[in-house]
Amino acid sequence: MIQDIAPHIYHNEYKPVPPDRNSYILTYDKGTVFMKLENNGSDIVFPRFQELEGKISGLYENYIYLFSIDKERFYLIPGLDTSLLPDYSFQNTSLLRTVGPRYHAFAGITGHQLYQWYSTRRFCGCCGQPMKHDTKERMMYCPSCGRHEYPVLMPAVIVAITNGDKIILSKYEGRNFKKYALIAGFAEIGETIEETVHREVMEEVGLKVKNLRYYKSQPWSFTGTLLFGFFCDLDGEDTLTVDHEELSMAQWFDRSEVVGQGNDISLTNEMMMVFAAGKEPR
Structure with missing residues (x-):
């Protein structure tokens, strides 16, 4: 099944360490994922932080940690200007059913689920104030009314x-x-x-x-x-x-x-x- 990625190991513990140059960027928009297709469309490639060096100020400061697979870390960059990466394009997430490598397909669709959750938790559902990211666990909280929101399954x-x-x-x-x-x-x-x-x-x-x-x-x-x-x-x-x-x-x-x-x-x-x-x- 898609989550069976051995010998690779998925680490979903929330450890929001900063990205390095080789860390992966996952970006989504309306049911699509930003990636590059290789080997006649059978393999996918996600952009890395090093490809945006010198193009975005505060590149290594504005990110959302998602998870790691082995020692490779995956992040969201809010509001990424995708025109800075012309070799990549948005593809429907359904494509992740059929492409490889398997552990990257799993990363791509798992990241999409987290992206959807983060996207719908920008504002508090009780008082409407902006939510903030907790630093110790994967949780959004409202500093105004104290509401806590955790990922929904x-x-x-x-x-x-x-x-x-x-x-x-x-x-x-x-x-x-x-x-x-x-x-x-x-x-x-x-x-x-x-x-x-x-x-x-x-x-x-x-x-x-x-x-x-x-x-x-x-x-x-x-x-x-x-x-x-x-x-x-x-x-x-x-x-x-x-x-x-x-x-x-x-x-x-x-x-x-x-x-x-x-x-x-x-x-x-x-x-x-x-x-x-x-x-x-x-």
Whole structure:
């Protein structure tokens, strides 16, 4: 999956040390990431601080520390004038699904999730005053009313509904992603993640399920979610009642008919392939 970047190691501890010349710059705008494509578009390159030396005053003073991978550090530069880096361009973040190296694709989309959080925390939601960065933890605080804001995660479920050698595959309604997927949905306030599974399955395909088996989780920064994967068995009738506001289609597929999404970055694809191979938890 996209977060599986071994032998590289992701360090998300908040240690806002200053950047050096080789530190990476991550910049975003309306669902796009600033980068350069190499090797016929298969590899991505992010700019480094050294490329802006002599072009921006206070270059090593105006930054937001994001995280490190191994000893490489990644930062946001607020209000960066991207015209100073003409060899780079903005590309849709969906491209990070297919390019390499894997650990840079992971850095690019993880940085985007943090960028979105920082972008929506510039002003206090209680009193409207400017927020400030805390120096000890990843937190924004309001010096006027004292409100503290921490990064927000949205828990969601990925559900493989099985009935013997059959599984339900679906396609989303109104999204650019057109490949097969599993039933999915966000947890609501006041429910357990297991209750989310039952509710989402009923809402999207009108079925009851039983024998829930937790598979594994995945941080999925493309939608700002933390995914929880479950396999479960059909409980009762197998006739689907599809919610076409959420799904363009959903139907039962035999194990031999399951086709993957074409890459190995998602929990959804891994669960589909585990079922196709007959290795799902029972």
